[in-house]
Amino acid sequence: ETGVTQTPRHLVMGMTNKKSLKCEQHLGHNAMYWYKQSAKKPLELMFVYNFKEQTENNSVPSRFSPECPNSSHLFLHLHTLQPEDSALYLCASSPQRSGAEAFFGQGTRLTVV
Amino acid sequence: AQTVTQSQPEMSVQEAETVTLSCTYDTSENNYYLFWYKQPPSRQMILVIRQEAYKQQNATENRFSVNFQKAAKSFSLKISDSQLGDTAMYFCAFMKHAQGGSEKLVFGKGTKLTVNP
Numbered sequence: 378e379t380g381v382t383q384t385p386r387h388l389v390m391g392m393t394n395k396k397s398l399k400c401e402q403h404l405g406h407n408a409m410y411w412y413k414q415s416a417k418k419p420l421e422l423m424f425v426y427n428f429k430e431q432t433e434n435n436s437v438p439s440r441f442s443p444e445c446p447n448s449s450h451l452f453l454h455l456h457t458l459q460p461e462d463s464a465l466y467l468c469a470s471s472p473q474r475s476g477a478e479a480f481f482g483q484g485t486r487l488t489v490v
Numbered sequence: 491a492q493t494v495t496q497s498q499p500e501m502s503v504q505e506a507e508t509v510t511l512s513c514t515y516d517t518s519e520n521n522y523y524l525f526w527y528k529q530p531p532s533r534q535m536i537l538v539i540r541q542e543a544y545k546q547q548n549a550t551e552n553r554f555s556v557n558f559q560k561a562a563k564s565f566s567l568k569i570s571d572s573q574l575g576d577t578a579m580y581f582c583a584f585m586k587h588a589q590g591g592s593e594k595l596v597f598g599k600g601t602k603l604t605v606n607p
Binding site for chain 1: 494523525527532533534535536537540542581585587588589593594595596597598599600
């Protein structure tokens with residue numbers, strides 16, 4: 378257990394649905410991240426938040442919409458997704474310190490049908 | 491931009507034996523950090539070991555050690571006395587140094603390690 382919790386663990390959604398992924402940490406970290414993990418590809422960084430402010434958007438399509446209401450919670454809102462968006466979505470957090478270890482959640486396995 | 495390459499998609503080792511996973515990276519940075527993360531079937535990524543580029547001494551954590559060759563941009567992971575619980579995906583990752591802040595991790599594609607009884 379790393380202290381980062383993601384819900385739900387599994388999600389199946391249609392292309393016209395709207396759903397949200399949730400990430401929560403109570404480790405006192407100020408940086409939070411969304412990564413996408415697809416088969417046979419490196420983990421892809423999607424978004425970075427530092428002190429609730431988005432500091433990086435890695436050219437992610439607008440059908441993915443992040444939200445960070447406070448330093449402990451991070452959401453990823455999903456709408457009109459495509460089948461190729463099916464993947465494992467990982468949330469991570471880290472202290473605001475250079476070289477600090479990132480702590481990961483168990484991920485949400487998303488299937489778009 | 492930094493890139494991380496893991497040239498071994500899959501490896502296997504017998505229990506109690508030693509195995510080495512390869513990782514090379516490309517960067518123009520002089521100050522950075524390197525990591526090995528483990529992802530077991532439970533999917534949760536867990537830090538195995540961390541190396542600071544300015545330190546010449548190779549990092550060790552119990553049965554895990556690294557061979558860090560800065561000039562060659564190589565960062566291999568050695569697992570000694572392999573255990574069944576070591577079966578997992580192993581990811582090598584790079585993070586550049588940032589003054590007073592956190593930086594993103596750049597990952598390789600991973601090596602799937604299977605420990606056989």
